[in-house]
Amino acid sequence: MELVFDGGGAGGANNWRSQIREEVRVSRVSVLSEALMQALSPDKPETLTDLLNVAVRLESLIFGVAVSEVDYKYKLYTRLDHLEGISSDNHLEDISSDDHFEDISSDDHFEEISSDYQMLEPSTATLLRGIFSDPQSQSIQVQSNLHRVLSGGNTKATGNEEKPCCDDNDRISVLHESILHCIMSFMPAQDVVRTSMLFRRSPPLWTSAPCLDIDIDHFDMDRVKFNKFAKSLFEGRGNANTLDKLRLHSFAIDAAKYWIGDAIRLHKVKSIDFTENTRWEAFYLDPEAISFSSKYLQTVKLTNVIIVTSVFDQLSRECESLENLQLADSTLCSPEISSSSLKTLEIINCLVLNHLLIRTGKLVSLCFKDTRCGCTPKYIVRTTSAVILCDLSNAKSIELPTPVRHVAFDRMTPGCPMFISLTSLILGEWCLSNKFAPLACFLKHSPMLENLDLKLKFDCEAQKQPLQMAEGILFQAKSLKKVTIHCAEEEDRLPVLKAILLANARCVKHIDVKTY
Template sequence: MDELGIIEEGVDWRTRLGQDIRDRMTDDILFSLQMKLQTTTSTTLIDLQKVAARIEERIHIIAIDYGDYLRRISLTKGDLEDSYPVLLNNFLHIRQQASIRTSVLLHQENKQGQIIQTEGNIQGISSSSMLPNQVTLDDHKEPSHPCGKDRISELPNDLFHHIMSFLSMREAVRTSVLSHWWVNRWTFLQSLKLDIDWFHMDREKFSIFVDKLLLSRDYADAPMDTFQLNSFAIDRVNCWISHAIKHNAKVLKFAEYERWEPFYLDPELVGLSSQYLKSLELTNVALDKMIFNPLNNACPALRNLLLKDCLMEVKEISSSSLKNLDIIDCSLINDLSICTPSLVSLRIKDQRMDNSSFRNSYSMFTTVTLIDASSVISMELSAIDRQFTFVEKDGSSPMFRNLRSLHLGVWCIADLFSPLCRYIRHSPILEMVTLKLSLLHWRFQLTEEHAKTLVGIRDGRGLHVDFDWY
């Protein structure tokens, strides 16, 4: 095999690629990951060796030849290296903020002389990242001024919890220092919103905080309605998501740091089967068949599914309960079929205008096939590098009988708007059509004949046609 991956006809280039080359590529990716994180010893980090191996294996599968394999590896490494200055700035910001916080805390301690006891005594971790178990406030006195009376403590629990819900989880935890009545009141909050930005991307402190928070709620046997988590390269996330599922969370939102490899939801640690889950939002997550199947078959209450910047290795979305499905800026490794008879809103779109090398490393031209969209009222199919088609099931004609609003991408201009005409023919009550086109396509690819055809389509059905330029 030569440098371009050209080998004799009928022989798969992968069978001729030595394991030593693959191991070297994996090591190069591992080095880039280590440079990005600037650490390899923390127990709270994803096993970087496994991450590097998954990246190489995925690229090895989707590459069309040896040259494409090398190109995609280079794109991935380049993106990791380009993001290093961002993380360096974050690190410098952390050091600066830590210095300021230390000075403030020392000043407050000298001035007030109050001691806050925290659960556990972990060397090297500031008290701001821990959860208070009990507070020593023996000198606490009721304020003498009548306007300073604690009236919040007299509120009904439902109203009190509603007020607390406007605080971040970190702020809610800190209310424990106000008085004995406030200690651990936060544990009964049913909405948990956790963000690593609170700790300036410090993964160690954030992991300790979340672990202790969930443990404290377990002691209180508190119910959970919403679990929202923004994280960065923390392996414990698998356990935290599993915890939320086991505690019957109705709304689950998870976002991995956008400049990091898509987070791998481990099917051995996370089971998305739930009788209670109604809404699921995932950002920058790798989804394979094993992790996705329960969403199709074991989540009867699931109504809303939003996937953003995800790497989708699944071939089918077939939930019978879904009402709203959004697939935004996602990379599809395989052709995807969608069979969702209860779906009301469908969006498959791209919002990014830049050409991220990270996204290009997984870029594939794939086909999305709609099998049952008979209940859809609003639909947008504007993602690039996609071919959209549909297949009517027996007895389901017309396919889009409830569709009123249709938003299509540049792919619909082929053959004088032939794809657009096909969708319109199968949408008897369609009212609004929006075409997402680039000015470049309009200037160089759309002829006068295209314009006349589009006018004929509009006037023939009395449609309102609009444009979404980019």
């Protein structure tokens, strides 16, 4: 395979990137690829993912964000240490049996598994525990539990066993399909398949279940078993049945991109929640395999992924019903998020590689924050890319506590406040710069603002904004009623900050202080 590298910056004799030979980068990709192999499955040839492509993307990312050759090497060695930690972690070892889900409609799927029933009602939990009991007493317990649920506990005792009042009636099979699907929506996908075998339906109910929860944690992190089950599940559903919700939590399996693509293209899914295991490298949403163009998608949650411009364009312009978008622990390679339908946008702990323009006229809630510090695992860099806010006249809540990003404003004209509907605002250290200029700008264009939270930096963070005096700092906050400051216990700037806020926000009589 020929490796093609991005230059990562402008050329020239003074650019440190131009001094690193390509063969050096190839050798480092090889080292990363070997480390990825050891972390993933050192004793198994079936990796289920192209580790060389993962290594190339990882090296290119580090090469692009590093500020010097020393920083480049440091970030590489830090990531190698992280991968070595994964390979020695007992939680990622194969601890499950050798049985696999070759045929998801066979009786072998009644093997006992551990499940979490805390989210279900007690009666439903009892039903499910009966389904996965000892195979020898399975039939009696399942029938007894099902009848107990449906009869509201009205049973008659004969000897040492409980039997339902109506022994000859199959009470569960006469329930409407929508009720059975509602019950199944609380269950992991493999439990849905097994439970479907109890109902006298053809085709089996799992083939039309509107909600699928496929989580590798339910397979004890056995990637081979998880891959075979998910593949059989999607193949068995056919193309006719629609999906309301897909929750897919995977771990280094390339086929996940095809499952997501099928859910959108064939099953007209309305809600997608995809997570790549956060201890592994970010999952590349390949635009050639996944098309997010859909008139049915309403909610998209993506965690630990790489999102390129073409994917963002589809989410912004070709999803006419999209209202909720959450991006977490991901790498964003797009200059703009614009949507005519989006109402809620959350960007949490993401690496932004370009200046980002947020242009969403119907947006009601915006959250853009980074809760990590430099010691966070997998940490590469805190981006200084600008976040430009544009056309947010419907936003009622904005959260921008991230202290390392520069926030700019666009299309603000006199007499036409940009945040005319804003009532709740959370900002970080950055709003105190330049004599409170960012905060003053927000307040000037937020005539309805009532609640303001300021989150100052942690002690481990450097370059705090200096506050030596309150004179000369003026801004208006006519509607502001409540101010809360979040800071460290030893925050020495607190008295000056409180004095500045009380002097300018005349309706605020008291400022709450919450320490980290």
